[in-house]
Amino acid sequence: NAGVTQTPKFQVLKTGQSMTLQCAQDMNHNSMYWYRQDPGMGLRLIYYSASEGTTDKGEVPNGYNVSRLNKREFSLRLESAAPSQTSVYFCASSDGGAGSLNEQFFGPGTRLTVL
Amino acid sequence: LAKTTQPISMDSYEGQEVNITCSHNNIATNDYITWYQQFPSQGPRFIIQGYKTKVTNEVASLFIPADRKSSTLSLPRVSLSDTAVYYCLVGDMSYGDDKIIFGKGTRLHILP
Numbered sequence: 001n002a003g004v005t006q007t008p009k010f011q012v013l014k015t016g017q018s019m020t021l022q023c024a025q026d027m028n029h030n031s032m033y034w035y036r037q038d039p040g041m042g043l044r045l046i047y048y049s050a051s052e053g054t055t056d057k058g059e060v061p062n063g064y065n066v067s068r069l070n071k072r073e074f075s076l077r078l079e080s081a082a083p084s085q086t087s088v089y090f091c092a093s094s095d096g097g098a099g100s101l102n103e104q105f106f107g108p109g110t111r112l113t114v115l
Numbered sequence: 116l117a118k119t120t121q122p123i124s125m126d127s128y129e130g131q132e133v134n135i136t137c138s139h140n141n142i143a144t145n146d147y148i149t150w151y152q153q154f155p156s157q158g159p160r161f162i163i164q165g166y167k168t169k170v171t172n173e174v175a176s177l178f179i180p181a182d183r184k185s186s187t188l189s190l191p192r193v194s195l196s197d198t199a200v201y202y203c204l205v206g207d208m209s210y211g212d213d214k215i216i217f218g219k220g221t222r223l224h225i226l227p
Contacts, residue, residue, distance in 0.1 A: 004158075033215075035217075040219075041219060042202065042217040042218045042219045042220055043159065043202075043217040044217075045215065045216070059216070090158045090159075092158065101147050101149050101164065101204065101206045101207070101215065103161040103164075104151075104159070104161065104215070105161075106157075106158025106159055106160070107158055108157065108158060109156070109157070109158055
């Protein structure tokens with residue numbers, strides 16, 4: 001099992017460009033999450049999905065959109081990137097309802113720089 | 116979710132036992148306490164979870180006093196590879212719309 005995979009690992013964008021971060025899990029988990037982590041900070045929840053076809057806002061959703069394509073995949077889109085979105089993005093999944101404290105499994109992260 | 120307070124950073128030496136305390140004065144009856152570990156350039160990893168008294172696994176122990184207003188993560192005989200950030204989370208195990216919040220965590224630095 002690969003667990004949670006994320007692509008790309010690194011990305012540099014110019015202000016105003018768009019891109020989609022991809023996440024997939026092979027653990028048949030119901031819930032999936034997108035976090036961002038700024039230098040020296042904890043993780044902040046951007047969006048989550050409790051099940052296929054549903055998504056909800058987290059703590060910092062502005063500037064992002066998400067799609068729960070199927071049970072395995074949860075993508076994060078930046079429509080018009082801004083330097084404030086420079087961060088490391090982590091995708092996670094858990095077996096159980098979103099918001100419960102079932103163990104979350106994290107991907108390796110995507111390092112995004114917006115110039 | 117109950118607010119948690121942890122030390123920003125701690126230093127210790129190889130072979131020592133390390134105890135990291137988390138305060139959660141507003142913990143609710145149904146809340147569990149969960150700890151995650153994050154190595155540099157990696158996503159967090161679940162370490163341990165408990166409700167009361169003591170929980171032990173192959174990695175750590177979690178001590179929770181009777182009033183549950185704090186908890187202590189204990190790492191026995193640490194090594195350099197235990198250098199990481201440790202996050203304490205407190206929340207409800209039931210399915211709901213509460214959102215999991217990782218604070219800044221405790222940055223543990225193990226010295227040789």
